[in-house]
Amino acid sequence: MDIALQDSRLFRQACYSNGEWVSDGNAGSIEVVNPATDEVIGRVPSLDEGQVSASIAAAAEGFASWRKMSVADRSACLRRWFELMHEHKEDLARIMTLEQGKPISESLGEIDYAASYIEWFTEEAKRGYGEVIPAVKANQRIVVRPEPVGVSVAITPWNFPAAMITRKAAAALAAGCSMLVKPSSLTPFSALALAELGERAGLPAGVFSVLTGSSSVIGEVFTQSTTVKKLSFTGSTEVGRKLMAMCADNLHKLSLELGGNAPFVVFDDADLDLAVKGALAAKFRNTGQTCICPNRFLVQAGVHDAFVDKLSAALSEFKVGDGFAEDVKQTSLINADAVKKVQRHYDDALEHGAKVVLGERPGALANNRVAPIVLTGLTADMQIWQEETFGPLAPVMKFDSEQEGIDAANDTPFGLAAYFYASNNDRVWRVSEALQAGMVGANEGGISNAMAPFGGIDQSGFGREGGRQGMAEYQQLKYVCFGESGPTM
Numbered sequence: 243m244d245i246a247l248q249d250s251r252l253f254r255q256a257c258y259s260n261g262e263w264v265s266d267g268n269a270g271s272i273e274v275v276n277p278a279t280d281e282v283i284g285r286v287p288s289l290d291e292g293q294v295s296a297s298i299a300a301a302a303e304g305f306a307s308w309r310k311m312s313v314a315d316r317s318a319c320l321r322r323w324f325e326l327m328h329e330h331k332e333d334l335a336r337i338m339t340l341e342q343g344k345p346i347s348e349s350l351g352e353i354d355y356a357a358s359y360i361e362w363f364t365e366e367a368k369r370g371y372g373e374v375i376p377a378v379k380a381n382q383r384i385v386v387r388p389e390p391v392g393v394s395v396a397i398t399p400w401n402f403p404a405a406m407i408t409r410k411a412a413a414a415l416a417a418g419c420s421m422l423v424k425p426s427s428l429t430p431f432s433a434l435a436l437a438e439l440g441e442r443a444g445l446p447a448g449v450f451s452v453l454t455g456s457s458s459v460i461g462e463v464f465t466q467s468t469t470v471k472k473l474s475f476t477g478s479t480e481v482g483r484k485l486m487a488m489c490a491d492n493l494h495k496l497s498l499e500l501g502g503n504a505p506f507v508v509f510d511d512a513d514l515d516l517a518v519k520g521a522l523a524a525k526f527r528n529t530g531q532t533c534i535c536p537n538r539f540l541v542q543a544g545v546h547d548a549f550v551d552k553l554s555a556a557l558s559e560f561k562v563g564d565g566f567a568e569d570v571k572q573t574s575l576i577n578a579d580a581v582k583k584v585q586r587h588y589d590d591a592l593e594h595g596a597k598v599v600l601g602e603r604p605g606a607l608a609n610n611r612v613a614p615i616v617l618t619g620l621t622a623d624m625q626i627w628q629e630e631t632f633g634p635l636a637p638v639m640k641f642d643s644e645q646e647g648i649d650a651a652n653d654t655p656f657g658l659a660a661y662f663y664a665s666n667n668d669r670v671w672r673v674s675e676a677l678q679a680g681m682v683g684a685n686e687g688g689i690s691n692a693m694a695p696f697g698g699i700d701q702s703g704f705g706r707e708g709g710r711q712g713m714a715e716y717q718q719l720k721y722v723c724f725g726e727s728g729p730t731m
């Protein structure tokens with residue numbers, strides 16, 4: 243298939259292991275489909291256990307040399323990778339829209355976002371500070387030094403095919419680790435394009451590899467390997483739990499960015515225009531397929547109707563179509579199962595008394611497309627209250643007191659993100675402290691950036707990506723107690 247890139251070498255139908263492109267998978271190959279057309283856009287090899295194990299062994303060698311390189315050299319390599327992403331931004335975005343479906347403007351935005359993690363960790367690489375601690379005895383010195391954990395692996399999702407890789411890989415490489423990535427089989431080409439650019443940037447063999455194939459095969463080898471020291475996963479809570487159990491034997495260090503069920507609370511004193519702007523940005527980005535998407539809109543009685551009207555009016559202007567079409571805001575969901583899930587939540591909500599303010603039953607449009615939907619009358623007995631929808635469906639509940647709003651927001655075992663809008667300063671502080679989530683947007687719908695520690699609590703997992711905390715996930719502390727060396731010879 244001709245995908246019309248300026249640099250056709252960025253579209254690799256091979257995986258990248260130990261600095262080499264491998265097009266033969268011992269377990270066959272996997273077809274990758276454009277969700278907007280159901281057309282096959284290419285194939286990637288499906289590696290077997292032996293091929294994955296060989297790649298891990300190469301990553302151990304890559305680690306041994308990478309950790310010894312000076313921080314300045316490692317950082318220069320990462321900076322070149324970042325620059326190459328910008329130079330090839332248009333092609334990378336095109337590959338992403340083809341395999342993932344998101345609007346091309348959002349793909350371009352994701353390439354910037356993904357590259358910003360490399361830039362951030364390029365700088366953080368130089369700041370791997372340790373500590374010198376006053377010792378108990380006069381002739382002792384206590385030095386604490388962060389060291390790279392070693393070979394790291396990442397299992398990444400399809401919703402952000404580039405950013406979910408760079409925020410793990412750049413942190414790992416900055417810390418001095420090597421990394422093997424297993425991207426989603428739905429969107430491997432963005433990951434492989436990153437590997438191509440990493441190779442051009444001069445990342446040594448074995449330092450960054452992208453392995454394609456079955457999640458269960460690769461996941462099993464990753465978790466059973468004693469060479470692997472760290473696993474980072476972004477995906478569902480169900481799979482995260484399984485991976486954690488599988489890592490128990492080898493006590494791999496873990497970061498798990500799991501499911502969310504974010505509340506978006508609008509209080510009576512909120513600026514409604516700002517709240518609607520925040521809702522559009524947070525909920526409808528990536529056609530609602532984001533872990534930090536608001537899943538439940540909770541609106542105080544005094545502004546409920548006005549907020550619903552303004553939100554619906556803004557959404558009725560949203561153009562739904564192909565990711566490459568101009569001005570398109572909402573595109574295809576990743577596949578037919580994703581549409582069915584939104585449909586199930588919609589049907590269940592209506593059975594439990596919800597009213598449709600905007601939109602129609604999911605499934606009516608061709609090409610896995612779903613236009614924005616606004617429902618009122620959300621209640622806690624609906625499926626949508628308990629599970630993330632991962633689609634452009636905004637259900638709204640009306641509440642009376644501030645405490646009622648906070649309690650409803652916290653009525654979930656997930657704790658990834660939460661958003662609220664209010665103007666009273668005391669309330670802003672109070673609510674930001676009361677919401678139980680790893681990330682809170684206080685009058686802000688766009689909370690993702692490389693400088694901040696992204697991550698959740700409770701059933702949304704643990705570990706942080708980005709910020710100065712992101713690199714620490716790939717480090718372990720070594721404490722050295724220096725005693726007396728005795729008389730010098």
Ligand code: SIN
Binds near residue numbers: 402405476532533690
């Ligand atoms: C996610 O959906 O897991 C990531 C979203 C983001 O980085 O903003």
